[in-house]
Amino acid sequence: xxxxxxxxxxxxxxxxxxxxxxxxxxxxxxxxxxxxxxxxxxxxxxxxxxxxxxxxxxxxxxxxxxxxxxxxxxxxxxxxxxxxxxxxxxxxxxxxxxxxxxxxxxxxxxxxxxxxxxxxxxxxxxxxxxxxxxxxxxxxxxxxxxxxxxxxxxxxxxxxxxxxxxxxxxxxxxxxxxxxxxxxxxxxxxxxxxxxxxxxxxxxxxxxxxxxxxxxxxxxxxxxxxxxxxxxxxxxxxxxxxxxxxxxxxxxxxxxxxxxxxxxxxxxxxxxxxxxxxxxxxxxxxxxxxxxxxxxxxxxxxxxxxxxxxxxxxxxxxxxxxxx
Numbered sequence: 384x385x386x387x388x389x390x391x392x393x394x395x396x397x398x399x400x401x402x403x404x405x406x407x408x409x410x411x412x413x414x415x416x417x418x419x420x421x422x423x424x425x426x427x428x429x430x431x432x433x434x435x436x437x438x439x440x441x442x443x444x445x446x447x448x449x450x451x452x453x454x455x456x457x458x459x460x461x462x463x464x465x466x467x468x469x470x471x472x473x474x475x476x477x478x479x480x481x482x483x484x485x486x487x488x489x490x491x492x493x494x495x496x497x498x499x500x501x502x503x504x505x506x507x508x509x510x511x512x513x514x515x516x517x518x519x520x521x522x523x524x525x526x527x528x529x530x531x532x533x534x535x536x537x538x539x540x541x542x543x544x545x546x547x548x549x550x551x552x553x554x555x556x557x558x559x560x561x562x563x564x565x566x567x568x569x570x571x572x573x574x575x576x577x578x579x580x581x582x583x584x585x586x587x588x589x590x591x592x593x594x595x596x597x598x599x600x601x602x603x604x605x606x607x608x609x610x611x612x613x614x615x616x617x618x619x620x621x622x623x624x625x626x627x628x629x630x631x632x633x634x635x636x637x638x639x640x641x642x643x644x645x646x647x648x649x650x651x652x653x654x655x656x657x658x659x660x661x662x663x664x665x666x667x668x669x670x671x672x673x674x675x676x677x678x679x680x681x682x683x684x685x686x687x688x689x690x691x692x693x694x695x696x697x698x699x700x701x702x703x704x705x706x707x
Contacts, residue, residue, distance in 0.1 A: 386405075386407060386409035387407045387408070388407055388409070388684075388688060389408070389409055389411065389428055389430050389449075390404065390408045390409065390410045390411070390429065390430065390432070390684060391410075391426070391431070391432045391433070392410050392411065392413065393412070393413060393433060393435040393436075393437065393456060394412055394414035394419075395414075396435070397673045397676075398677075399678050399681075400676075400678050400679075400680055401677070403678060403685075404685055404688075407685075407688055408430075408684065411429075423437070423439075424446075426446050426447045426450065427448050427449065429447065429449060430449050430450065430451050430452075431450070431451060431452045431684045431687070431688075432447075432450065432452075432453050432454070433454045433455075433456055433677075433680045433681065433684065434453060434454070434455055434456060434462070434463065435456045435457060437462065438463075439453060439462065439464060440464050441464045441466075441467035444464055444467040444468050445467065445471070447471070450473050451474065451687055452473065452476065452683065452687040453468055453474070453475045454476055454477075454478075454680040454681070454683040454684050454693075455476065455477035455478065455680065456478065456676045456677065456680045457477065457481070457482060457667060457676055458477050458478065458480070458482070458534075458535075458536075459477075459589065460475065460477060460697060461588070461589045461616060465698050466701075468698065469701035469702060472702060472705055474692060474696055474698070474702065475696065475697050476683045476687075476692075476695045476696045477695050478679040478695065479534070479695055480535035481672060481675040481676040481679050482667030482669075482676055483535040483536045483539045484539050484671075484672070485667050485668070485669040485671065486536045486540075486586075486614050486666040486672075487536055487537075487539035487540040488543065489614055489640060489662070489665070489666035490536075490540050490584045490640075490666065491540065491544065491547075491584075493612050493614070493638025493640065493660055493662070494523065494582055494584070494610055494612050494638055497610050497635070497638050497658070497660050498521050498522075498523060498610065499520035500518045500520055500657075501660070502657060502660050504518040521608075523544075523547055523548075523549055524547055524548035524549065525549070526581035526582060527549065527550040527552060527579060527580050527581050528541075528549045528550070528551050528552075528581070528583075529551075529552050529570075529576040529579060529580025529582065529583040529584070530551060530552070530553040530554075530555075530567075530576075530583075530584055530586055531554055531555075531573065531576060531584070531586060531587050531619075532553075532554075532555050532587035532588070532615070533553040533555040533558050533562075533563065533586070534555075534586060536586045537553065537555075538564075540584055540586065541553070541564070541566075545566060551566070551567045551568070552568040552569070552570050552579055553568070553569055553570070554569070554570050554571075554573050554575070554576040555587075573597075573601060574601060574604050576601075577602070577604035577605045577609075578604040578605075580605065580609070581606075581608065581610070582609060582610040582611070582612060583597075583609070583610075584612040584613075585597065585612065585614070585615045585620070586614070586615055587615055587616075587619060588616070589618055589619055593616075593619050594618050594619065595618065595619070595620075595621045596619060597611070597619055597620045597624075597625075598621035598624040599621070602624060602628040602634050603628065605633075605634050606634065606635075607632055607633060607634065608635045609635055610634070611625065611634060611636075612638045613637070613641055614640040614641065614666035615641060616641055617639075617643045617644070617645065618643050620639075622642070622643050625637060629658055629659065635658065636658040637658070637659045638659075638660045639653065639660070639661055640661075640662045640663075640664055640665065640666045641664050642664075645663075645664060646663065647661075683695065
């Protein structure tokens with residue numbers, strides 16, 4: 384008996400999720416095609432797509448005649464045209480919180496790395512050096528960490544930071560006061576967050592309002608010893624303004640896991656800087672997080688197969704309106 388549904392998978396996904404839906408789904412990875420474009424050209428044969436970073440724009444979605452659900456392997460949906468999916472009655476859901484701990488740990492790892500000059504110290508030792516006085520760093524204890532956005536990842540980051548003796552403040556205009564823990568101070572606007580913090584970690588989604596919002600004024604407010612950490616989405620930061628701030632010594636350094644264009648390439652101005660620590664968008668890439676996201680994305684596919692909407696459906700209102 385042939386499977387009831389055809390499901391398109393990312394090229395790389397933990398096997399736990401696909402195995403959990405094998406009773407009703409035949410899963411095909413994008414890596415089984417000659418290219419991602421070839422996989423998307425074949426989108427019309429699929430009932431469900433589990434997607435990581437591949438763009439599912441309106442053109443792709445409009446060709447997806449059988450598609451019933453787009454299940455994001457992760458939280459951010461800036462690579463999915465949710466409006467186009469809604470117009471076609473396609474459920475769009477994600478896995479919020481599944482990689483929160485992993486991203487939070489990575490954000491603080493980047494902050495540690497910048498504060499303790501790990502990039503240059505590592506290179507120094509590998510080249511035979513042993514100048515201990517050249518790499519005096521700063522402790523994080525006693526600093527104030529500012530969190531731009533206060534969703535699941537930021538909450539994990541706050542818990543970890545407070546465990547190390549840091550004070551935490553946050554700016555999130557969409558958060559109710561009752562949802563801010565007593566030990567986290569809320570500030571009223573973004574410049575105030577950068578003014579108050581010794582380091583700022585970005586945990587906001589990429590929207591028209593947040594695109595390029597971290598720019599000259601914010602970075603200047605952070606101060607010459609301040610550190611910017613971005614594990615969210617690259618375009619939230621005005622990269623030209625960040626480079627100018629670093630060149631002028633208006634901030635102390637940056638730890639970046641995401642970029643305006645990915646990959647940034649070896650000739651990107653950040654690549655040559657010792658005051659910037661770079662990683663390839665791996666904040667949520669741990670064995671534990673990958674398994675959780677795979678299982679939860681697959682569970683969302685099962686929920687739609689069984690005729691219900693996943694709890695994390697982001698276009699629920701549009702779908703319900705369309706049914707009226």
